[in-house]
Amino acid sequence: MLELSSVVINRGGRNIVNNVSLAACTGEFIALVGPNGAGKSTLISVVAGLMKPDSGTVTLDGRSLGEFRGQNLARLRAYLPQNPFCEWPISVERLVALGLTPSLPAIGKMPEAHISRITATIEAFDLSDHRDQPATTLSGGELTRAMLARALVGDPELLFVDEPIAGLDPRHALDTIKRLRRLAETGKLVVASLHDLTLATRYATRIVAMHEGQVIADGTPGEILTPRLLYELFDVDARINGEGERAIVDFLPPD
Amino acid sequence: MRSSFPMIVLLLALLSILFFLSLLAGRVWIPPSEVFSGLFSGGTELSEIIIFELRLPRAVLAVVIGASLGMSGAVLQGLTRNPLAEPFLLGVSAGASLGAVIAIYFGLAAMFAAATPFLGIVGAFSATAITFALGRGGGTLALILAGAAVSGLGGALIALSLNLAPNANAAYEIMNWLMGSLSDRSWDHVFLVLPFVLIGGAILISTGRALDALSLGETQAQSLGVDLLHLRLLVLFGTAIAVGSATSVAGVIGFIGLVAPHLIRPWTDYQPSHVIIPAALAGAVLLLGADIATRIIHIGPELKLGVFTSLIGTPFFFWHVVKLRKTAP
Amino acid sequence: MFDVWRMISLVSGLLLMAAPSISQAQSPQRVMSLNMCTDQLILNLLPASRITSVTFLSHSSPNAALSALAAHVGINYGTAEEVLSQRPDLIVSGDTSTPTTRAILGHAGYELHEVPSADNFEEIREITRKLGQVLGEEIRAEEMIVRMEATLKELVETMPQKKIRVVAWDGGGFVPGRGLLFNEILSVAGGINIAAVDGNDYLVDFDLEELLQARPDLIAYASATLKAPALRTQALQHRIVRRFYEHRLITYADNLYVCGLPQSAEAAKDLRAAMAMVMESLEVLQ
Numbered sequence: 001m002l003e004l005s006s007v008v009i010n011r012g013g014r015n016i017v018n019n020v021s022l023a024a025c026t027g028e029f030i031a032l033v034g035p036n037g038a039g040k041s042t043l044i045s046v047v048a049g050l051m052k053p054d055s056g057t058v059t060l061d062g063r064s065l066g067e068f069r070g071q072n073l074a075r076l077r078a079y080l081p082q083n084p085f086c087e088w089p090i091s092v093e094r095l096v097a098l099g100l101t102p103s104l105p106a107i108g109k110m111p112e113a114h115i116s117r118i119t120a121t122i123e124a125f126d127l128s129d130h131r132d133q134p135a136t137t138l139s140g141g142e143l144t145r146a147m148l149a150r151a152l153v154g155d156p157e158l159l160f161v162d163e164p165i166a167g168l169d170p171r172h173a174l175d176t177i178k179r180l181r182r183l184a185e186t187g188k189l190v191v192a193s194l195h196d197l198t199l200a201t202r203y204a205t206r207i208v209a210m211h212e213g214q215v216i217a218d219g220t221p222g223e224i225l226t227p228r229l230l231y232e233l234f235d236v237d238a239r240i241n242g243e244g245e246r247a248i249v250d251f252l253p254p255d
Numbered sequence: 256m257r258s259s260f261p262m263i264v265l266l267l268a269l270l271s272i273l274f275f276l277s278l279l280a281g282r283v284w285i286p287p288s289e290v291f292s293g294l295f296s297g298g299t300e301l302s303e304i305i306i307f308e309l310r311l312p313r314a315v316l317a318v319v320i321g322a323s324l325g326m327s328g329a330v331l332q333g334l335t336r337n338p339l340a341e342p343f344l345l346g347v348s349a350g351a352s353l354g355a356v357i358a359i360y361f362g363l364a365a366m367f368a369a370a371t372p373f374l375g376i377v378g379a380f381s382a383t384a385i386t387f388a389l390g391r392g393g394g395t396l397a398l399i400l401a402g403a404a405v406s407g408l409g410g411a412l413i414a415l416s417l418n419l420a421p422n423a424n425a426a427y428e429i430m431n432w433l434m435g436s437l438s439d440r441s442w443d444h445v446f447l448v449l450p451f452v453l454i455g456g457a458i459l460i461s462t463g464r465a466l467d468a469l470s471l472g473e474t475q476a477q478s479l480g481v482d483l484l485h486l487r488l489l490v491l492f493g494t495a496i497a498v499g500s501a502t503s504v505a506g507v508i509g510f511i512g513l514v515a516p517h518l519i520r521p522w523t524d525y526q527p528s529h530v531i532i533p534a535a536l537a538g539a540v541l542l543l544g545a546d547i548a549t550r551i552i553h554i555g556p557e558l559k560l561g562v563f564t565s566l567i568g569t570p571f572f573f574w575h576v577v578k579l580r581k582t583a584p
Numbered sequence: 585m586f587d588v589w590r591m592i593s594l595v596s597g598l599l600l601m602a603a604p605s606i607s608q609a610q611s612p613q614r615v616m617s618l619n620m621c622t623d624q625l626i627l628n629l630l631p632a633s634r635i636t637s638v639t640f641l642s643h644s645s646p647n648a649a650l651s652a653l654a655a656h657v658g659i660n661y662g663t664a665e666e667v668l669s670q671r672p673d674l675i676v677s678g679d680t681s682t683p684t685t686r687a688i689l690g691h692a693g694y695e696l697h698e699v700p701s702a703d704n705f706e707e708i709r710e711i712t713r714k715l716g717q718v719l720g721e722e723i724r725a726e727e728m729i730v731r732m733e734a735t736l737k738e739l740v741e742t743m744p745q746k747k748i749r750v751v752a753w754d755g756g757g758f759v760p761g762r763g764l765l766f767n768e769i770l771s772v773a774g775g776i777n778i779a780a781v782d783g784n785d786y787l788v789d790f791d792l793e794e795l796l797q798a799r800p801d802l803i804a805y806a807s808a809t810l811k812a813p814a815l816r817t818q819a820l821q822h823r824i825v826r827r828f829y830e831h832r833l834i835t836y837a838d839n840l841y842v843c844g845l846p847q848s849a850e851a852a853k854d855l856r857a858a859m860a861m862v863m864e865s866l867e868v869l870q
Contacts, residue, residue: 050477074480087336087470088525101468102480134525150471283793305793308824362813421813428815439792441823556789 001025002047002158002189007056009042016042018213019056024191024206026157029184031204032193035234038210040193041082041162047191048079048160060158074102077158078151082166084143089134092127092146093118099150118153125149125179141172148179159183161192165199177203197249201225201240209233221247259533262522266536270318273543277314278306280550312442317546318539319445320437320505321515323452323497325538326531328512330459333466333527334490337395338517339575342379342498343509345402349409350382351375351502352433356413358503360420360429368443372451375503380495382409387487395579435506435561437546448504455497456535462489463528470527508561510568511538511545517571611720612695616672618662621843622699624650625712626676628728628846629721632656636670646807647839667694674718702844704768705736712846728846735849739772739856748859749800750775752836753790754816761788766841769848773855775802792824802862803829804855806838831866834858 002024009017017039024030032040045051046058049065058065065073078099086095097110097118104110122128125145130138138146144164151159164180165173173196181203184190194200200207201221209217209224211233217224222243230238230249237252278290289302294311324342331340342348354374357363363370382405390401413433417425465486468476477483502508515538516530523529542560545567549558614636617623623638627650637658645651660666667675667689675689679700689696697718702708709729716725750770752760760766762780764787770777778798779788795803805820819825820833835858840851 045474048478050474069480070482071480074478077478079475079478081472081474084475085472087472088527090470090525094524094526095471098468098471098479101464104464281793282791283797301796304824305796308827309792309796359815359818360813365813365817425814432815439819439822443821443823557791 001061003057003059004047005057005059007043007046007053007058009039009046009051010054011042015213017046017053020210020213020215021056022208022215022218024189026187026189027184027205028189029181029203029205030189030191031200031207032191032210033195033197033200033207033233034193034210038233039213040210043210044079044160044162044191044193048077048158049073050079071102075154076156077160078154078156079159080147080151080161080164082163084147086135086143089136091132092130092135092138092149093122093132095135095146096122096127096149096153099153103154117155121149121153140167141169141175144168144172144176148176152183157188159188159190161190163195164192165194165196173199181205197225197230197238198247201247201249202245225249259523259529262519263533263536266519266533266540269540270536270543273540273547274314274318277317277543277547278310280547281305281310282550308441309439312445313437313440313546314543315445316437316440316448316505317543319449319452320501320508321511321539321542322535323456323501323538324508324511324542325515326456326459326535327494327498328514328538329516329527329530329534330462330466330490331494331512332516333469333530334462334487335390335398336469337398338579339395339399339513339572341510341512342494343507343512344399344406344572345386346382346405346409347379347386347494347498348502348507348509349406349413350378350380351499352378352507353382353409353413353416354378354499355503356416356429360416360425368447371503372447372500376451376495376499378409379499379502380491382406383491383494387491431559432506433561434559435508435564436557436559437505438557440504444504448500451500452497455493455495455500458489458493459497460531462486462493463531465489466527506561508542508564510564510572511541514568514571515541517575612672612674612718614670614672615674615676615719616660616667616670618660618675618677619699620645620839621678621701621845622676622715623654624839624843624845624847625699625715626719627653627657629716629719629724636672637666645839647837650839664688676715676718703763703765704844705732705772705849708732708844708846708848711844732846732849735853736772739774739849739852744774744856744860748775748802748863749778749798750802750804750834750859751778751790751795751798751800752804752806753795754805754819758787759790760841761785765844765848769841769852769855772849772852773859775855775859792822796824796828802832802834802859804834804836806841807835831869832862834862 004020004022007017007020008015020043032043034040042051046053049058049068052066060068060076068076097114100110100114100118103114122131125148127142127145127149130142130146135143135146148164151161159180161180165176168176177199180190180192184205204221206219207217207221207224208215209229216232217229225240227238227240230236230251234251237254239250239252241248241250275290278294279285279287283301283305285302285305289300290306292303294306328341331342331345332338334340354377355371358371358374363374386398386401386405389404390398413429417429465476465481468479468481469486471479473483516534519533519537520530523533542564545563546560549560549563552558613634615626615630615634616636617626617638620639620641623642626635627638627642635657637660638654640659640661642650642654643659645654658670660670672694674695674697676697676699679698686696697715699711699715700707702711709732712725712729713722716722752766759779760777763785767777767780778800779790803825805816834855836855837851840848
């Protein structure tokens with residue numbers, strides 16, 4: 001159970017996150033939506049324990065995130081920033097293996113158990129054909145899958161992803177979001193910031209809408225996603241057709 | 256590691272050959288058979304003395320110093336994710352030289368021998384810290400410029416120290432020394448430098464895991480439990496200790512730290528932690544080879560080791576800059 | 585007629601007597617030296633009252649005799665401002681001034697006398713004589729030369745049978761070879777400079793391997809090396825040097841070897857004494 005209480009973040013003299021309170025538990029797939037500059041990336045960093053709030057608290061099962069040792073927290077939660085990249089042309093297998101860094105013994109080779117875990121994860125993300133390929137030569141979709149694989153190889157309870165489908169074509173975007181939904185269904189907490197409202201509506205179990213540093217709506221897509229909310233967030237007229245997995249969110253040009 | 260095993264064997268073989276060649280190179284010709292008997296000391300024969308007291312420590316120094324330069328180059332490139340990072344270009348050598356100059360010319364080295372490596376380490380540490388601080392977040396250009404600025408500052412302070420030094424010959428002497436050399440060294444120098452290089456080397460090797468995680472960028476590495484500040488301090492200390500002490504004994508030797516990792520990286524799996532030890536071996540091979548070359552090439556006065564490595568390394572550096580310009584935005 | 589001749593001889597005599605005082609009035613009264621070697625020469629040839637300044641190098645020289653002499657005269661750092669403010673009527677320096685400097689001094693109306701470096705006793709004789717002439721102190725110059733010749737003669741007559749093999753090694757990488765004053769002084773003192781072989785002219789680079797192979801009897805190093813810490817002092821701590829040459833080291837006052845002066849003959853005498861002392865103590869040790 002992850003709880004944020006009155007979190008405030010200021011950077012460079014400006015307020016980025018303003019008094020946000022939130023509670024989330026495993027099994028949820030939360031889509032964080034809002035316009036550029038609303039504070040989504042910052043909120044995700046805070047929630048992932050990578051940034052300390054200027055005031056307010058973030059607790060996991062009652063314990064403040066700041067109290068966790070770096071490695072223990074690393075085992076519990078995984079984080080992916082926007083546009084993750086790999087600096088060196090290491091193989092996909094090695095890339096995925098990096099996700100096990102917090103569990104590696106101080107010296108010595110990787111344990112057998114880890115090796116089979118890596119293989120299983122590579123298969124689960126359909127990367128077996130690319131196993132030995134240098135990560136820097138992967139296509140956009142393949143790299144996203146590889147990064148997700150590295151995030152999940154350690155089997156964390158929590159997954160925080162900032163804009164996971166940026167730059168992906170429709171097929172890969174759909175594929176990624178479906179995976180995230182399945183992960184939530186297997187009992188993880190997944191929080192992702194998204195710009196694609198259609199996919200958010202269809203697959204997220206909960207939507208948190210942020211505007212100018214504040215949460216202005218929080219609930220299931222059916223409950224809170226209305227053209228009015230969308231207009232408030234994005235200053236654009238919107239139309240929502242269908243529901244559930246058939247829902248479509250259209251944005252309309254001004255007359 | 257599987258793919259690098261044959262490469263390591265090759266490097267070790269190369270190192271052994273060069274090591275032996277190093278014992279043969281020198282102004283006094285000693286036939287190979289006498290080289291062998293000289294290796295096991297105790298002798299009073301001229302050849303035995305030359306081999307054991309002069310050439311053997313010189314070869315050992317080349318290996319130790321070359322390894323420390325290669326290793327620190329690999330780690331610096333891993334930390335900064337910058338292919339042009341190396342101790343010389345980042346101003347580490349300049350800082351170390353300043354420390355050594357102060358030790359020598361203000362009488363500290365005369366008081367206790369370890370003053371020179373100590374001050375070399377202090378100088379290297381300060382210089383590296385300043386370069387890191389100045390070059391943060393600015394990419395390749397900022398880092399190299401910061402290194403150039405720190406080198407410039409180091410040079411200016413060396414000039415000032417020489418100006419103020421009690422000895423009028425200081426300026427001439429140090430010009431020679433700054434050009435880097437391993438000639439006329441002894442076992443005393445080896446014992447002075449070895450403990451520091453071992454300690455520095457151990458620290459540098461320990462950063463391997465964290466450097467691997469850093470391949471994914473700072474935020475992902477942080478999310479994997481890497482303490483970035485702790486990592487930077489380890490790299491800072493490891494480099495300062497290994498390179499600072501090496502420079503204090505041999506003078507300024509550049510470009511080994513740049514070239515060694517680049518040469519062996521294609522033969523590894525590119526993971527930073529798997530590059531460190533091969534880079535150390537490659538550095539040792541390069542420096543030993545360079546040192547032999549300076550003794551074989553006769554162009555008049557003795558060719559200085561640091562000058563030689565610069566002559567070989569600078570074109571490599573230029574080539575890299577050109578390559579970067581093509582790929583950069 | 586007899587009276588006229590007497591008159592003429594009287595007048596000529598008077599004129600001749602006056603001549604020295606006339607030439608004295610013409611000889612320089614405010615001499616400035618811009619070079620350490622010429623410093624020493626003029627300090628030995630002129631009274632302090634006729635010297636405006638010598639360089640700071642002589643004032644702070646490790647050689648006590650030299651700095652004591654220099655203390656009585658002014659100081660300069662070789663700058664143009666000092667030349668202007670001290671207004672010498674003669675400037676003495678080495679022969680390494682740039683043509684520009686010479687031209688400027690010439691245009692400004694300053695007299696410049698350049699003393700070339702002297703690499704052997706013949707040249708020392710020449711430069712001392714010449715300088716004596718220019719300064720109007722021929723007599724004194726001649727006295728110094730005579731003393732030098734006497735010392736040299738003595739040294740030649742008492743030349744020891746066995747020549748001692750020496751190298752001037754300071755670990756700085758360069759040793760004096762042929763063609764330098766050091767060589768000359770060493771020969772007169774009864775030594776052989778092992779670095780002075782064919783092809784080794786002036787300063788030669790020499791490393792420990794060559795040193796070991798050549799096996800000199802003694803290693804000489806400049807006494808200035810001891811005074812202020814330097815890389816060279818470290819070189820003398822080298823294992824090899826300590827092991828084989830610990831009792832075979834002699835020092836020499838390098839200002840007399842770098843500059844060709846009449847006193848360099850004395851330096852040869854001192855060197856011979858030092859070498860003899862060390863060789864004797866070695867025999868005792870054995």
